[in-house]
Amino acid sequence: MENVERDVAEALTIIQDNYVQGDDLNYNGLFKSAIDSMLHTLDPHSNYFDAKEYQEFRTSQRSQYFGIGATIGDLSDKDGKVIATFIKATFDGAPANRAGLRYGDKIVEVNGKSMLGKPYYEVRDFLRGPRGTLAKVVIERFGTKELETVEIIRDAVSTPSISEAYMLKPGIGYVAMTGGFNRTTYTEFVEAMRELKAKGMRNLVLDLRGNGGGLVREAFMVANTFLNEGETIFVQKGRIRGFSQTYSSDNGSPDKTPIVILVNGNTASASEILAGALQDHDRALIVGENTFGKGLVQNPFNLEYGSMLLLTIAKYETPSGRQIQKDYSDGNLYNYYTNGGTLDDDEKPKPPKGDPKLTDSGRIVYSGGGIAPDVMVETPTIPTARARFQRTLMNPIFAFVLDLSYGKKRGFEPYQVDRAIRFDHDITASDFPITREVFDAFKKFATSKYSFTSKQIDTEREFIERMLRTEFVTSAYGSQTSFQVYNEFDPQLAKAVELLPKAEQLAMEGAKAQAASREDRERP
Numbered sequence: 001m002e003n004v005e006r007d008v009a010e011a012l013t014i015i016q017d018n019y020v021q022g023d024d025l026n027y028n029g030l031f032k033s034a035i036d037s038m039l040h041t042l043d044p045h046s047n048y049f050d051a052k053e054y055q056e057f058r059t060s061q062r063s064q065y066f067g068i069g070a071t072i073g074d075l076s077d078k079d080g081k082v083i084a085t086f087i088k089a090t091f092d093g094a095p096a097n098r099a100g101l102r103y104g105d106k107i108v109e110v111n112g113k114s115m116l117g118k119p120y121y122e123v124r125d126f127l128r129g130p131r132g133t134l135a136k137v138v139i140e141r142f143g144t145k146e147l148e149t150v151e152i153i154r155d156a157v158s159t160p161s162i163s164e165a166y167m168l169k170p171g172i173g174y175v176a177m178t179g180g181f182n183r184t185t186y187t188e189f190v191e192a193m194r195e196l197k198a199k200g201m202r203n204l205v206l207d208l209r210g211n212g213g214g215l216v217r218e219a220f221m222v223a224n225t226f227l228n229e230g231e232t233i234f235v236q237k238g239r240i241r242g243f244s245q246t247y248s249s250d251n252g253s254p255d256k257t258p259i260v261i262l263v264n265g266n267t268a269s270a271s272e273i274l275a276g277a278l279q280d281h282d283r284a285l286i287v288g289e290n291t292f293g294k295g296l297v298q299n300p301f302n303l304e305y306g307s308m309l310l311l312t313i314a315k316y317e318t319p320s321g322r323q324i325q326k327d328y329s330d331g332n333l334y335n336y337y338t339n340g341g342t343l344d345d346d347e348k349p350k351p352p353k354g355d356p357k358l359t360d361s362g363r364i365v366y367s368g369g370g371i372a373p374d375v376m377v378e379t380p381t382i383p384t385a386r387a388r389f390q391r392t393l394m395n396p397i398f399a400f401v402l403d404l405s406y407g408k409k410r411g412f413e414p415y416q417v418d419r420a421i422r423f424d425h426d427i428t429a430s431d432f433p434i435t436r437e438v439f440d441a442f443k444k445f446a447t448s449k450y451s452f453t454s455k456q457i458d459t460e461r462e463f464i465e466r467m468l469r470t471e472f473v474t475s476a477y478g479s480q481t482s483f484q485v486y487n488e489f490d491p492q493l494a495k496a497v498e499l500l501p502k503a504e505q506l507a508m509e510g511a512k513a514q515a516a517s518r519e520d521r522e523r524p
Helices: 002-018 027-040 051-062 120-127 185-198 216-224 270-280 333-338 384-392 394-405 436-449 454-459 461-477 479-487 491-498 500-522
Strands: 047-049 064-067 070-076 082-090 106-110 134-140 147-153 155-158 164-169 172-176 203-207 232-238 245-248 259-263 284-288 296-302 308-317 356-358 364-366
Touching: 002 027, 027 047, 027 308, 047 051, 070 120, 070 394, 082 106, 082 479, 106 120, 120 134, 164 185, 164 479, 164 491, 172 185, 185 216, 203 491, 203 500, 216 232, 216 270, 232 270, 259 270, 259 491, 259 500, 270 284, 284 491, 284 500, 384 394, 394 436, 394 461, 436 454, 436 461, 454 461, 461 479, 491 500
Parallel strands: 172 203, 203 259, 259 284
Antiparallel strands: 047 308, 064 155, 070 082, 106 134, 134 147, 164 172, 232 245, 232 308, 296 308, 356 364
16 A cells, blocks of 8 residues: 555656646646546445535535525527526525516626626526625516616525425325435425325325435435334445444334335435335335436545545445345446446346345345336337427427516416416416417417427427426426426326326235234244
8 A cells, every 4th residue: 555655646746747738737636536536446436526526515415505596597599599598487485586586587687797698507607606695686577678676685595305296186196206315305205295195195106206316314214104113224234344234114103105106217326225115015116217226325534625535335235135236347437327337228227137036025126236116117208309309499488488478469368477486386277278279379479480380380289288388387386386297298107196006905915924924923
């Protein structure tokens, strides 16, 4: 080890003294690259954070940032040039909401600097800043040409773990736990369950699609909600004493609600611990696609000068003994993150092919590559060229909804939204239906003001109607509620609802198997 340290120091001295551009080198960057390269030979998840990155990492763990609390979006002309950036939604209780900002407010200036022509991501950076500082925002309410200066004190803006929780239909609750596991996840979940049960929930769809993980203790607490006292939730196996431990439920009266869990290739880490625990105990039916396969435990080690080393110190196993971690032996990070750890062209994670294990009721599950769903339902895909074309439709859709929501088109008064956003609304069929008249009006708008043909608009009718309604719902009830529109067209969610009776039957079989196992252990 001493020889290695001496060689590294000597190599750095040689670079300083002899490299042709040595006077211009960023030695901090050079040092960081060296550590990153060293760590990536270990595994894909050990990382080095310099002082600035460490602060950003800690902020992400707090699930909040400092700003005004608004979703913004830019509008471009038919040639793709950004015209301006607008407020699209505010968050409940956030500074922008308290200041009265609403859908369609054009952001003209921030602290004396013009925002016209700037894309949304540049405007976003001007709106964010240290807590307690002033953002003096000049807005133009759409269609009025009148400027108004709004003084907003930046504050902490929460990014919730649960983006949406509502009743899909009578008796069936839906919780979208898509924002990762942060410090408030379990608290959010308890509140969501309480509200849904008050509305008559008897079955639950828990959506973990896109949930990349986070704080394992929060995933543990969610699993603990549904598992009997003494049942294993996950096992941590490390090299050093203290890093190996079995974590079990301590819940003497677990919730008995039947559950279907939705997963996909971006369901990772703590999400896989939760899904794997409930699958192994037959407590939930898993629907969707193979999960990512991250089953390594990282521990932070603080370094001098504010930096941090996040080092893998253990592996996770599910209650049945399955390893969650997929193979990373080829050392190619691109393949690891896109092709499920293989050199194949298929970008979906591969199903686990390791040792077979048994759930409580005797079903076979496999180790070593994430969590395979009990029922496979693939995400619908469309050709890249078509997806690119659909993105070009978003500008006329936004512009058209702005016109209708501010009453600029006669005959469409029910689509006018002359108020701030109302939160906690579950949409119904009567909320902004896209009638033939609305679609025809959009077609006329898109073909006259943008470079689209009637045939192009007709071909994408389903997509356009969905996005129009999403945008209208956003204008009235916010971006989180608009998620409910997407769910109406989601085949994976529809299958999850269809399979809820099977989830209930599975839970009953698992409970019987556990009871029989206890009797066997207690028999003299």
